[in-house]
Amino acid sequence: MLSKRSLVGVRWNFHTLAVLFFMLIGIQAFAADPAVDSSDEAVAAGKAVFNANCKTCHKLDQKLVGPALRGVSDRREIPWIKSFIKNSQALIASGDKTANDLYKEFNNTAMPAHEFLSDDDLNNLLSYIEFGDKVDPAAAAAVEGGAEGASAAGGGIPNEYLTVILAVLVVVLLLILVVLGLIISVLTKYLNKQELDEDDKEFVTQKFNLGKVFKSDGFIIIVTALVVAVVAKTAIDGLYSVGVQQGYAPTQPIAYSHKLHAGTLEIECQYCHTGVEIGRSANIPSPNICMNCHTHVQNVQGKEGISPEIQKIYDAVDNNTPIEWVRVHNLPDLAYFNHSQHVKVGGIECQTCHGPIQEMEVVGQHSALTMGWCIDCHRQTEIATEGNAYYDKLVQIHVDSKDALKVKDIGGLECAKCHY
Template sequence: MLSKRSLVGIRLNFQTLAVLFFMLIGVSAYAVDPAVANSDEAISAGKTVFNANCKQCHKLDQKSVGPALRGISDRRPIEWAKSFIKNSQAVIASGDAYATALYKEYNNTVMPSHEFLTDDDLGNLLAYIEYGDKVDPNAAVAGAEGAATGTGAGGGIPTEYLTVILGVLVLVLLLILVVLGLIISVLTKYLNKQPLAEDDQEFISQKTDIGKIFKSDAFIIVVTALVVALVAKTALDGLYSVGVQQGYAPAQPIAFSHALHAGQYEIACQYCHTGVEIGKSANIPSPNICMNCHMHIQNVGGKEGISPEIQKIYDAVDNNQPIEWVRVHNLPDLAYFNHSQHVAVGGIECQTCHGPIQEMEVVAQHSSLTMGWCIDCHRQTEIAAEGNAYYDKLVQLHSDSKDALKVKDIGGLECAKCHY
């Protein structure tokens, strides 16, 4: 257990974390080492290592808290890079001139050791840094054009368009009523000038009695039916909203910003919510996970000393007390939901259910999380079966069908799947 005194003594400027991999992209030129494997398997495994250990401070092609990492194998020897990743302090202590110079330049800040990484892990990590997630500028332009013309992925008619269409229909109906009124008026004037029988003339000349309309049985029945329908709809809407907390955004004991951590610094959700890929619950991070970064990052906005919000993390660690976060997303006890099934097996992104979490200063429940909402998703979502051994047999059984394999086809609408 780290004491408050020892933690407070580490007064490092937030920006000094940029040194974590800066030594890996020096000015010395080296050929790409053949040890950096360019295979999909190595790149995929390296991405997992990167997301778990590096992503909170680094991006591949642009500077974040730390420098852009692409091109490490062109600038430093592979063995030097592996040694530095595993134990940067040892490289500095060895007297390496380049490492020592950068160590002094960045206020004697070094990155944490990663002795637990195997040589295969390091090779995969470097493979991902060198070859992974390269952006195709042509694809980016095409995507932007698709978004501008409304032809991008997702399709469908936006709600705003439906509102406009409904408004146009109402306007058309009003115009039809006006035109019919004008036609009746013109015909009445024309017929009044013609010789007509007494009964016909009386019919044409009759005036509308508004009072009789309001007192008529038909009018009373129609109004009563409308009132009953409105009351019934209001009551049903109220019943359907019981237990629905869409938009719920409670105040938390610590002002944690997902927009800063998940958005600006692109820290993977799995780094803090460690159970999301291995268990039913995503779990709330303990103060120890916070301290992985905040034993180095103590101040915010350039202020001296520890910020009040970060001080709360230190207090929780010193007092061995959990932070009492307020739960935002709640499902009834009668419903079963497994995060690992959806995230690890189904490949569902966190934003699918939780919305643009990377843009939220205060987390709010984005989706309704009702049974109807889940069922609609199961009816529409296609199974990500390609390269996923979990679904091999299901794909074989479904091979005769021309339709895409969806969640509803593998029992996604069965009551016992969620209610047990």
């Protein structure tokens, strides 16, 4: 015989499944990949993020230092992609198979953490990766072949399949909710015809009260906790951004193009920045260094062919006045950084910190240059010891270690190295 207990069980299951239904609807909405937006605004914003943080090591349709990125949102799940971009080393350390396979495939090359990127930045980045710039057909074919191998290696369920699976689950759950609703209706009608005491009758005839849910202590506690968490997260993010000038690209007194000089003309950085291999500072070039080349340019073109920007260099030389360049990269006075130690001894390329400088019309700060960013680099960067006698004794001492000799092994994490 049906009883009050039976109705309680059915109602409880109905409410539980209803909650699961709406949660699944939310998951389904997420699975539609709102992160990947084909709008021009999202793609343009994503290109800026890509150029500032990814371009040195990645191309959209070809392998570079890292893998080609086009189609990554089809090969991987969006939350996984965002976790990998923000802190790939943490994902690798967690034992994630896909992350470790990528790490080994690309010669254990560690990707810098990008914790400073917001969720909107990551969404725009993914939009640019999927819809930005035209695809070279040959490169796209190569990437497509690589994508199949990546999926076979366990890169996650493709988004199309995941959407179909979730859609089927939503339909099934909707049917179950309809069936349970009918069962509750039939049970209620049946029990109303029986002789019930007052308590049972009150329970059978009761109606769901949404107002009581909103006024309940549990609901208030959950909402308060969420508000506090959001406020705390916003405050912490704000504190971490203090003093970080990543992306800062001031207007200079002369529109000097690194893209033309370092890129097209392939002039070495060291030619203009003379102190980079011999001292702490790289030095800002004086007008006299500019004139080493532009004297000959003037002789060929004549004064009439000189642009107004180059004329400013001649005026500075003629008037014996310095060019007031605006400093782009600023470290706090409490931090010590030596260019020669990194460039001459360590063999670090300028692009490692300054980004694709040979592609910049206007120079901007590419990296975060925070203490965490430097420490992370020291933990991951292997020492270029081959052919460098400076490290011979250190290599000999480190020979029994299983890991490669890294900056952290030679004092790179000691406070006094940078804070003197």
